[in-house]
Amino acid sequence: MLVLEDVNVFYGAIHALKGISFRVDQGEIVTLIGSNGAGKSTSLKTISGLLRPKSGKMTFNGENLAVVPPQTIVAKGISQVPEGRLVFANMTVIENLEMGAYLRKDKAEIKKDLQRVYELFPRLKERSSQLSGTLSGGEQQMLAMGRALMSKPQLLLLDEPSMGLAPILVKQIFSIIKEINESGTTILLVEQNAHMALSIANRAYVLETGKIVISGDAKELAASEEIRKAYLGG
Template sequence: MLRVNGLNVFYGNIHALRDISFNVEEGEVVTLIGANGAGKTTTLHSISGLTPSKSGEIQFLQKSLKGVSPNQIVQLGLGQVPEGRRIFANLTVLENLEMGAYIRKDKQQVKADYENVFARFPRLKERLKQIAGTLSGGEQQMLAIGRTLMSRPKLMLMDEPSMGLAPLLVKEIFEIIKEINRGGTTILLVEQNAHMALSIAHRAYVLETGKIVLEGPAKELAQNEQVRKAYLGG
């Protein structure tokens, strides 16, 4: 579904991504783990067209994304749940969800998708008219995921969904990610909580200073001594 090949990204003189290559197959949860500054968010931003690459190839559903604008990338079926949620704080919950569906013309199916979001996140239905900026952190994360689901993504990029959440809510969010995947959405997950990420992913890649240093089935990497020492507290 997604193929990244030889990707290089610079911020000025800083070589942020160094010749990285990986792929995501349809139906998978694939996770990128690594320390702060390893290049995880830059990778997602490059895929979704927000950060230009110096060289390399990104293909989604066998179509090159070179020169494709971020809004066209969403139309192709690639949605992103951004780091820090990035909800529209001054709009209501409903207006945020409407923004997620703004590119869609299939009005009947959009209605059905609202119901799907409300079934998954009953708290959002209770707070439809509430200003999104007044929601709790967990509710804002649910809204960010719900808003992306409204664009009907085939592949969902998720950037640090557990950031700043209490442990109980982290568990809930990861259960939701598993449900979304079981419902047919492929997921590329960037996550600081390596333990949780590896527990739900099919495969994983470890990024260090802009390079992929390890890859393999998530269960195997969770047992890898190097990974355990660096990311799983021994």
């Protein structure tokens, strides 16, 4: 589905991604884990078209993504939930959700997808006419996820969905991520909470200073002493 081969990305003179290669197959949850500054968010921004690779190959369903503008990448079936949520604070919940479907023309299907989002996140239905900037952090995370789902993605990119949330909300968000995946959406998850990420993922890649240093089955990595010491707090 998504394949990156030897991708290099720079921020000016800074070499942020150093020849990374990984793949995400249809139906999977794949997670990128690593410490701050490892290149996790940069990887997602590159896939979304917000950053351009200097070299390397990036394909989605066999098509070259490296030269495609961000809005076309969304139309092709990739949607990102950005780090920090970035909801439109001065717009209502329903307006934010409608923005997620901006590129779509299938009105009947949009209605169905809106109901699906409300089933996943009942709180959003209760708050549909409320300004998004007045929602709690957890509600804004739900809204950012719902907005991304409104574009009907084949591949959902999640950047730090648990950041700043209370433990009980983190569990809820991860349970919903699993449900989204089980209903047919492939997920690439960037997450500092490595323990939670590995608990729901099929496969994982560990990034360190812009390079992939370890990859494998998520359950095996969660059981690895090396990974436990480095990323799971012992």
